[in-house]
Amino acid sequence: xxxxxxxxxxxITKRGQNVTFRCDPISEHxxxxxxxxxxxxxxxxxxxxxxxxxxxxxxxxxDRFSAERPKGSFSTLEIQRTxxxxxxxxxxxxxxxxxxxxxxxxxxTRLTVL
Amino acid sequence: xxxxxxxxIHITVSEGASLELRCNYSYGATPYLFWYVQSPGQGLQLxxxxxxxxxxxxxxxxxxxxxxxxxxxxxxxKPSVHWSDAAEYFCAVEGNAGNMLTFGGGTRLMVKP
Numbered sequence: 458x459x460x461x462x463x464x465x466x467x468x469i470t471k472r473g474q475n476v477t478f479r480c481d482p483i484s485e486h487x488x489x490x491x492x493x494x495x496x497x498x499x500x501x502x503x504x505x506x507x508x509x510x511x512x513x514x515x516x517x518x519x520d521r522f523s524a525e526r527p528k529g530s531f532s533t534l535e536i537q538r539t540x541x542x543x544x545x546x547x548x549x550x551x552x553x554x555x556x557x558x559x560x561x562x563x564x565x566t567r568l569t570v571l
Numbered sequence: 572x573x574x575x576x577x578x579x580i581h582i583t584v585s586e587g588a589s590l591e592l593r594c595n596y597s598y599g600a601t602p603y604l605f606w607y608v609q610s611p612g613q614g615l616q617l618x619x620x621x622x623x624x625x626x627x628x629x630x631x632x633x634x635x636x637x638x639x640x641x642x643x644x645x646x647x648x649k650p651s652v653h654w655s656d657a658a659e660y661f662c663a664v665e666g667n668a669g670n671m672l673t674f675g676g677g678t679r680l681m682v683k684p
Contacts, residue, residue: 488670490672497677499663499677501674516671548614548615550615554670555670557603560672563614
């Protein structure tokens with residue numbers, strides 16, 4: 458399967474713990490996006506990469522959130538000192554990075570913070 | 572800043588009936604518009620997109636959408652709904668920053684037998 462994959466699919470953690478999610482994009486895609494989706498809402502853009510460069514991160518929800526794409530392939534999203542309000546689905550998408558191109562979404566990682 | 576409004580949170584239609592899901596957008600330039608579908612446990616799947624040309628666009632699974640600039644709308648339609656169409660539908664507009672997508676709140680479609 459050459460689609461976007463995300464790991465883990467589910468994560469349950471206690472408040473205050475750090476969590477890290479991984480996204481593997483479609484191999485030839487140079488753009489990689491992270492979105493957050495809370496219950497009953499549409500996805501909300503967080504950040505994106507062009508190859509290994511993070512070109513937009515002002516939409517990250519707080520300084521507890523950070524993302525990397527060290528070699529321009531897979532990416533990780535880390536949340537430090539998790540809070541109950543961080544409970545959500547975290548979606549990754551990739552694309553060829555041209556205007557109007559389809560973003561292909563992964564299945565998401567569902568985070569539950571107890 | 573761009574925004575998308577989907578006025579209908581839930582819609583129920585009978586199988587075989589026609590469907591129209593509403594989407595209104597706000598964007599300063601010619602928009603790139605998308606409709607995605609999300610089924611339980613599945614990732615978002617693109618149904619169709621508009622970025623220029625013919626204002627009536629055809630998509631997968633028998634869906635179509637019409638772009639109306641004067642009304643800032645991009646409504647999704649299907650002439651005959653199947654039970655397997657039950658899902659959540661999202662309209663989105665592409666913004667400037669890295670082609671980020673701004674999504675509406677979604678419309679949950681239920682199909683009655």
